[in-house]
Amino acid sequence: MAKKADIIDDKNFLSDTLSTQVRYVTFSVLGIAWGFFVGNTDFTGKFVNEHHKGLVLLFALSVLTLLADYLQYWAGYSYAAKLIKNMEQDGRQEMSYNRTHLLYRLRESCFFAKQGLLVINVVGLLWLLGTVL
Numbered sequence: 001m002a003k004k005a006d007i008i009d010d011k012n013f014l015s016d017t018l019s020t021q022v023r024y025v026t027f028s029v030l031g032i033a034w035g036f037f038v039g040n041t042d043f044t045g046k047f048v049n050e051h052h053k054g055l056v057l058l059f060a061l062s063v064l065t066l067l068a069d070y071l072q073y074w075a076g077y078s079y080a081a082k083l084i085k086n087m088e089q090d091g092r093q094e095m096s097y098n099r100t101h102l103l104y105r106l107r108e109s110c111f112f113a114k115q116g117l118l119v120i121n122v123v124g125l126l127w128l129l130g131t132v133l
Helices: 004-038 042-090 102-130
Strands: none
Touching: 004 042, 004 102, 042 102
C-alpha cells in the first residue's frame, strides 16, 4: 500500500515530467512551423502561401503554451516565497497551502492550460500536415 508521501513524490515527478514534455513538444512544433517559413523549396513556399494563417496560429499557440508554463512556475515560486515569509514572521515551521489563494489557483490553472494548449497546437499541426498528404 502506498504512503501519502510516496504518492506526493510520484505526483511531483509526473508533474515535472509533463512540464518537460510540454516544452519539448512545443519547441518541436515551433521548429517544424519555422522550418516551413525558412525553407526555400517549391513545396515549402507553396505550403506557406496556402497555410500562412495556420502556421502563424501555431506560433501563437506555442507562445501561449510557453507563457502558461512560465506563469505556472512564477505563480508557484511567488506563492512559496509568500508562505516562507509568513512562516518566518510568525516563527512557524509548518503552514498549509490555501488552495483558494489567487497564486495557487493560477499555478494550477496554468498547469492544465498549457497541456490543453499543447493538444490544440499538435492537432493543428497534424491537420496542416494532413492537408499535403
